[in-house]
Amino acid sequence: MPEQMIGNGIRYTEICDPKFRSCMLLLRFYMPRDAQTAPVHALLTDQLTASSAAYPGLSALSRRLDALYAADFSGRLMLCGDAAALSFSASWLDDRFALEQEDLTGEMLELVTGCLLKPNLTDGGFSEPEFSLCRQNLLDDIDCERNDKRLYAMQRAAALSFEGEPAALPPFGERQYAEAITPQQAYAVWTQILRTAPIDIVCILPSAKPVRAALEAAFSQIPRSPVPAPLQAVSPLREVPQRCEERISMNQSKLVMTYKFRGIAPDVLRMLNSILGGINNSLLFLNVREARSLCYYCLSSYSLLKGILSIDCGVQSTDLPAAEAAVSEQIALLRRGEFPESMLREAVLDYQGRAAVRENTNSGTAGRIADGQMLGDTRSPDEIAAAFSQITRAQIAEAARQLVPDTVYILRAEEADEP
Amino acid sequence: MxxxxxxxxxxxxxxxxxxxxxxxxxxxxxxxxxxxxxxxxxxxxxxxxxxxxxxxxxxxxxxxxxxxxxxxxxxxxxxxxxxxxxxxxxxxxxxxxxxxxxxxxxxxxxxxxxxxxxxxxxxxxxxxxxxxxxxxxxxxxxxxxxxxxxxxxxxxxxxxxxxxxxxxxxxxxxxxxxxxxxxxxxxxxxxxxxxxxxxxxxxxxxxxxxxxxxxxxxxxxxxxxxxxxxxxLLPEEPETVCARHVQCSMDVGRTQFMIGFKSPPADGPERLRESLLCLLVIELLAGDSSPLYLRLLDRGLLHDTFATDCLTGTGWFAVTAEGESDDPEAVCAALCDEIARMKAEGIDEKRFDDCKKAAYGDAVLGMNSPEAAADAMTDAFVLGIDTPFARTALLAALTPADAQDCLMRRFDPNNLTVSVIAPL
Missing domain, CATH: 3.30.830.10 (Metalloenzyme, LuxS/M16 peptidase-like)
Structure with a gap:
């Protein structure tokens, strides 16, 4: 893969693919998180994409992006192990489609580096009124965490499973710390990130353009002393599984069950997850949804960095015991290796298909590369599929036997939910 | 063909x-x-x-x-x-x-x-x-x-x-x-x-x-x-809205609202053209680069995201704006004031050009994957038109006068509904 270092701890990867009609630039900054910095990280994704010294105020940047043919510059927070990643992405139309022969690539590089490296500042902090609005947005996000009940249940289960670890912090942090953020503190956290965060940059272009040189020049102005972020932070195993039930006013109850593990090879875990609840015809889909009509969705997911596998489903309150038992049965089937041999092949095909579809967009390609770099796995999708195809039923069963029940979390519908 | x-x-x-x-x-x-x-x-x-x-x-x-x-x-x-x-x-x-x-x-x-x-x-x-x-x-x-x-x-x-x-x-x-x-x-x-x-x-x-x-x-x-x-067979549908304000309560963090302007339905290529026009007009009125959006944020009337859309099908047509606010009716009043101002003063041509460029960018990217291309062909079929490439040509032909005309026809402050979800 054509990757190179363009600064101290700044990895740059560029792919040219003529099938795309737009350009994509992805920048990820990795850093540790704690209760105080967690809300600041969330705020920064908004603050740094709202304005810059060149485009101060709230609408100047939006208008510029409109004039650049719906170019986009946005940020989001990712939780990776016990670390956070500030992920910024910019996309813009390829220069060949500009109606007035504008240099869209040059304009966007200036805009992006301006936002990140030359923000709109007053008295050593982010300028008003943008700062106050971004902080208010953050407080709203914290207040609205319960809006999406499925996500909320997953977050509550994670908080319980990772109790005492940075990964237990809510995605947007806690309200009390968010309220206390000042423009100066937020900017200080950002300058610290610029100095110390390992940075991955991925650029996907339809044809070669001088992006690398522009970014190298821009980041060379920053004194850098990178500090590794705690990405791999496997959560301790629990001797006695815990249960927690909370009530909320809604129609459908949510069930989340987590299992922790040690020593399962990443590829085996990914195949196990596919067979259990990742592919279209997973054990959870066939045996919990289709055969017993217990739910509309029942899925599994995992984090290699935290060493956890989660299963979540939405069910009627009266069916919660049956759903929990049915999920446990599927784990038991895996442990005994009792699943059709064909599922192994389907899991490989499923991965190949998803990987190919992901490559249909430049954002998908950039995400795949950046994710691989984060996990230290830079194999191509074909190489990964080849490795998956070597995994056997016995390996899956052995891995399933390593799953240690950790948490059962129920978010129970407070009202009678007979539909 | x-x-x-x-x-x-x-x-x-x-x-x-x-x-x-x-x-x-x-x-x-x-x-x-x-x-x-x-x-x-x-x-x-x-x-x-x-x-x-x-x-x-x-x-x-x-x-x-x-x-x-x-x-x-x-x-x-x-x-x-x-x-x-x-x-x-x-x-x-x-x-x-x-x-x-x-x-x-x-x-x-x-x-x-x-x-x-x-x-x-x-x-x-x-x-x-x-x-x-x-x-x-x-x-x-x-x-x-x-x-x-x-x-x-x-x-x-x-x-x-x-x-x-x-x-x-x-x-x-x-x-x-x-x-x-x-x-x-x-x-x-x-x-x-x-x-x-x-x-x-x-x-x-x-x-x-x-x-x-x-x-x-x-x-x-x-x-x-x-x-x-x-x-x-569609039932007889009056031109006016059924209710000006509809509300319920749910377990949400903040009050959520969606404002919809009802206007006469359109079919075939006309529906596509009218949708594109409405999206441009609502962007000019309340998009995140509009003066109204800034004023609403400044006055603390809007929180977080504010999204606009045009929802339409056989026998129905609505332009919408949705977001979070402690006072949705005040947001609605401000939006109606802006509509009145724009009707009186006309469309800002520079902003119209920028919004049109943005819509053009979206249209060019609209076919840049097998999934997007299949979506575009399906949309065209259901709409009863042949070409999935109509958007760029339609956009190129749109003028500020078209937008002004659309504003007059489809943004009637007397024919809207405000839908609200209040926290419990």
Whole structure:
């Protein structure tokens, strides 16, 4: 893969693919998180994409992006192990489609580096009124965490499973710390990130353009002393599984069950997850949804960095015991290796298909590369599929036997939910 | 028929197969995957209809199109998803008010996956037992939807905007209507609306037109059946809204609102042009680069995101703005003031040009993947137009005067509904 270092701890990867009609630039900054910095990280994704010294105020940047043919510059927070990643992405139309022969690539590089490296500042902090609005947005996000009940249940289960670890912090942090953020503190956290965060940059272009040189020049102005972020932070195993039930006013109850593990090879875990609840015809889909009509969705997911596998489903309150038992049965089937041999092949095909579809967009390609770099796995999708195809039923069963029940979390519908 | 996008060079071939099925193909050989969508013009709004040969009005329980979508996946001996999974193809389906779409994406087994798609959609099999089993799953899907504030907000808005149009009903139906659905009703819907003459197959990506036609020849009848001509019966819908303000309470963090402006429906190419115009106008009025948006943020009337859209189908047309605010009525009043100002002072031409450029950028990227290209062809088919490339040409022709005209016709402050979800 054509990757190179363009600064101290700044990895740059560029792919040219003529099938795309737009350009994509992805920048990820990795850093540790704690209760105080967690809300600041969330705020920064908004603050740094709202304005810059060149485009101060709230609408100047939006208008510029409109004039650049719906170019986009946005940020989001990712939780990776016990670390956070500030992920910024910019996309813009390829220069060949500009109606007035504008240099869209040059304009966007200036805009992006301006936002990140030359923000709109007053008295050593982010300028008003943008700062106050971004902080208010953050407080709203914290207040609205319960809006999406499925996500909320997953977050509550994670908080319980990772109790005492940075990964237990809510995605947007806690309200009390968010309220206390000042423009100066937020900017200080950002300058610290610029100095110390390992940075991955991925650029996907339809044809070669001088992006690398522009970014190298821009980041060379920053004194850098990178500090590794705690990405791999496997959560301790629990001797006695815990249960927690909370009530909320809604129609459908949510069930989340987590299992922790040690020593399962990443590829085996990914195949196990596919067979259990990742592919279209997973054990959870066939045996919990289709055969017993217990739910509309029942899925599994995992984090290699935290060493956890989660299963979540939405069910009627009266069916919660049956759903929990049915999920446990599927784990038991895996442990005994009792699943059709064909599922192994389907899991490989499923991965190949998803990987190919992901490559249909430049954002998908950039995400795949950046994710691989984060996990230290830079194999191509074909190489990964080849490795998956070597995994056997016995390996899956052995891995399933390593799953240690950790948490059962129920978010129970407070009202009678007979539909 | 071959249609070419002069901007990108993409082509779309439209072939009427001898079975009556319309086949639309965009070959994108640079992509490794292929995408296929089989669409019928039967959706959630089809709950009253009449056939040419029977004068009686047929009434269906709401949600039946969606139920049928679920049930078609079941074959006599297996689920179609199992067959797709064996091929490594990713399948799914969705139901909207005016259509039901079955689709798959695949990197390497396009011919076999296409065979599965054509077979399971065209050959239904429902047993009483399997229809009953599916009811539990669909009721859970409905429960989930009823906990989704965005879903509830939009449904409530449609109930405020419309007196009688079926867009008032949730696509999934109600628990009561879902319980009324039987295998016989599902077969009746399939007979009436899944005739090949009412359907299209839209394929894009790493596909070959010749191969698609060969498979169609192999699996589809060699002649078009006498069509069961169905007529969608929509109730009389007044021009005015049903309710100015509709509200409910849910477990949400902040008050959420959606404002909708009701205006006369449009069909065919006119609907596309009017939608594009409305999107431009609402962006000029309240988009995140508009003076109004800034004022609302400044006054603390808006929180977080503020999104605008144009929602439309057969017999209905609404332009919407939604967000979070402690005072949705104040946001609505400010929006109406801005509409009045813009009507009096005219459209800012520089901002119009910028918004048009943004819409042009979106349009150019609209076909840049097999999935997006298949979506565009399906949309065009349901809209009753040939070309999936119409947006860029329509946009190029739009002027500030067109936007002003649209503003006058479709943004009536006396014909709007404010839908609100308040925290418990």
């Amino acid at each position: 071959t249609l070419t996008d002069p901007l990108t060079g993409d082509t779309c071939r439209i072939i009427r197969h001898r079975s009556g099925l319309e086949i639309r193909v965009t070959e994108l050989p640079d992509f490794r995957t292929a995408s296929a969508q089989l669409v019928t013009k039967f959706g959630a709004q089809h709950i009253r209809y009449r056939t040419k040969d029977k004068p009686d009005i047929e009434k269906l329980p709401s949600g039946i199109a969606h139920y049928l979508e679920h049930k078609l996946f079941e074959n006599t001996d297996c689920n179609a998803s199992e067959l797709f999974a064996k091929l490594g193809a990713h399948d799914n389906a969705y139901t909207d008010y005016d259509r039901t779409v079955y689709y798959f994406q695949t990197a390497g087994a396009f011919p076999d996956a296409l065979r599965v798609l054509l077979d399971f959609v065209i050959h239904p099999f429902f047993s009483a037992e399997s229809v009953e089993r599916e009811r539990g799953i669909i009721l859970q899907e409905l429960q989930e939807a009823l906990d989704d504030p965005a879903d509830v907000l939009e449904m409530q808005l449609m109930n405020g905007l419309y007196h009688a149009h079926p867009v008032r009903n949730h696509v999934l139906g109600t628990a009561q209507s879902i319980r009324q659905i039987t295998p016989e009703l599902l077969y009746q819907c399939h007979r009436s609306f899944y005739q090949l003459g009412n359907m299209a197959l839209c394929c894009a990506g790493h596909v070959s037109e010749a191969e698609i036609l060969r498979i169609a020849d192999e699996l589809l009848p060699d002649h078009a059946e006498q069509p069961v001509q169905t007529e969608l």
